[in-house]
Amino acid sequence: MAEARIGLVGLGVMGANLALNIADKGFPVAVHNRRTSVIHDFIGKAGPLAENLVPAEDYAALAAALTPPRAVILMVPAGGPVDSVIEALTPHLDTGDIIVDAGNADFNETRRREAALRDEGLRFVGMGVSGGAEGARHGPSIMVGGAEAAYAEIAEVVESIAARYQDTPCAAHLGPDGAGHFVKTVHNGIEYADMQMIAEIYGLLRHGDGRSTDSIAELFHGWNQGPLQSYLVEITAKVLATADPETGQPMVDVILDSAGQKGTGRWTVVEALKLGQSPMAIEAAVAARSWSAEKALRETGEGLLSPQDAPETGPRVLDGDLERGLLAARIIGYAQGFWLLSAASEEFDWSLDLARVAEIWRAGCIIRSSLLDDIAQAFRGELPGGALILAPAFVRMLRDSVSALRRVVAAAAVSGQPVPALSAALAYYDTMRQARGTAALIQGQRDFFGSHGFVRVDTGEADQHGPWGA
Ligand SMILES: NC(=O)c1ccc[n+]([C@@H]2O[C@H](COP(=O)([O-])OP(=O)(O)OC[C@H]3O[C@@H](n4cnc5c(N)ncnc54)[C@H](OP(=O)(O)O)[C@@H]3O)[C@@H](O)[C@H]2O)c1
Structure with a gap:
């Protein structure tokens, strides 16, 4: 039975704090962790916020706790762990569901994952989160990349957990695919x-x-x-x-x-x-x-x-x-x-x-x-x-x-x-602050030993060579 607004995988330092932040803002969040004992310890220590935390022992339970289009945040180390969670999670998702990588990813990998998941009918959001543990718990700065329509589905949650500057959330959709992770x-x-x-x-x-x-x-x-x-x-x-x-x-x-x-x-x-x-x-x-x-x-x-x-x-x-x-x-x-x-x-x-x-x-x-x-x-x-x-x-x-x-x-x-x-x-x-620097000499050296050519400043002609052999 669907009971959570969003899912989160990875209850490490950042994931646990982000989950508490989401729960604190009144959104029920389904949480999963590779070592499942961590899930119950985490909820057990969450005090009154536990009522907004839904334990999910496996990915099937996580998917079942969410209403399509589902959105699942990953907060695991960059690289292999992100790919292995995606691989295990996707069989439980449906077309249009959204995976949000909130870790520090290499933006090239985010671009690759976004394209691959798009081919499978899923949406992938690369979301940079800054602020350490304290920020994750009480308001990080959030840099989002991916399809704008996918962000629209999660914007309410993301903008409510973000830090605020003069009452404006420090979260924004910055561009497609890897833009958010590149900015992070x-x-x-x-x-x-x-x-x-x-x-x-x-x-x-x-x-x-x-x-x-x-x-x-x-x-x-x-x-x-x-x-x-x-x-x-x-x-x-x-x-x-x-x-x-x-x-x-x-x-x-x-x-x-x-x-x-x-x-x-x-x-x-x-x-x-x-x-x-x-x-x-x-x-x-x-x-x-x-x-x-x-x-x-x-x-x-x-x-x-x-x-x-x-x-x-x-x-x-x-x-x-x-x-x-x-x-x-x-x-x-x-x-x-x-x-x-x-x-x-x-x-x-x-x-x-x-x-x-x-x-x-x-x-x-x-x-x-x-x-x-x-x-x-x-x-x-x-x-x-x-x-x-x-x-x-x-x-x-x-x-x-x-x-x-x-x-x-x-x-x-x-x-x-x-x-x-x-x-x-x-x-x-x-x-x-130097309109004319020293690279003319570099170009002279390059032309001397490699005949690489240069541009003359007086005529603007390219591919010129010096009289080095003369
Ligand atoms: N710490 C920071 O200040 C900070 C700030 C901004 C961004 N980040 C980024 O946030 C992400 C998480 O960092 P963290 O500091 O929260 O890390 P962490 O405390 O080491 O937690 C890592 C989490 O990922 C899980 N995990 C590791 N390998 C896994 C795998 N192969 N499959 C499934 N789950 C796996 C761990 O589960 P187990 O409990 O089962 O090991 C744990 O829940 C990283 O990308 C990091 O760069 C961190």
Whole structure:
């Protein structure tokens, strides 16, 4: 007997919280988990929300609990698990039913699954969900891709569980097939860049300047009241202010300095390169996580490469420069992410509404920040070249902050502190403000050794060659 409005498979961290959120909004939800013992534990601990949770021991029971067109949300790890759940679930579904992959999927796989399921008469929605466990429970930012008619069937539930910004849900249908998962991937890429830039500023203060974690926490706490206001700056202050209950040391000091990554940052870079794009700040952040994992190499390197090649002290950077430098770099990180979204939108014919993307990131998601309101406004106003850094408001903000970024990067270089994401952001800015760069020499070299040809600037003629042999 049909008794639920929507189904959900995968009661892990995200799925359990999302199911509670749906139940909390008054929608009965049928829940299934591969290890079925988890289902009963979960419902047993749900308190009054249990009355909106329908246990489904298997996929047949899940399908029977739903009214066609059924909608089933999957919240399982990307890749094989998504395919295996789809394979087991589809025999119990009917034409027009909807499968929603709410995990972090590679958008290429979402496109493949959407096409394959369409051939079988089913509808597939790729839905990016950001906000971690807390967001899933109380309001995430939700980026949806797939057929608009399929979204219409689930929009009421999705928009009621999403975060709200000034009473507008932070959820939107952004385009067909993989559009939602692509936007979520780039969201995570921007998140990588922002986290890395914050960590680099921390490194300058802690390792370069020898400041205590408490004083750095206070600094970040103060910055969170200004133009850097954001979830990531807020939690940075909290992480740095936390002591390890066992040793009393700063918590950050008992954590191994080797950052994990589950793939979305790398996907951002891979997809960018396939599109002929290079979001340098995001690339640098992905690279920095990979280098962080080379712990043994860095331990050997510390003995062999210091201190002659890397002086331990350098010019002190003013706190105000660190704040404004981080703001400049953050703007550039976002700008590179949005530029990539616009390149993908053109390539895949998605007509992404970038202002709307910025709007649904203003609450619920990990990169939520006060800057996103300015970004949304910039995309709704005059935007020379379609580039965020050229929007009048951002030209002004960068004019006020890039000199600080320059001083931060210079001081880091002199004192031997690695700041790959901050320096990549600065290099991007300096590249974009040079109408004539240095690639003429690259073209000359290519023509010299490979006869690749070049365009003459005086006549505009292509396929020209230099008199190299003469
Ligand atoms: N954690 C976050 O902050 C976050 C944020 C945004 C998006 N996401 C994405 O959300 C998805 C779920 O992440 P999570 O953190 O909730 O993971 P999780 O806590 O590890 O839970 C994974 C869930 O998937 C199930 N599962 C794993 N392999 C399966 C398979 N082969 N067949 C069927 N079920 C399978 C597990 O069932 P069992 O109990 O039977 O093992 C469990 O219910 C991932 O795509 C992740 O990237 C996570």
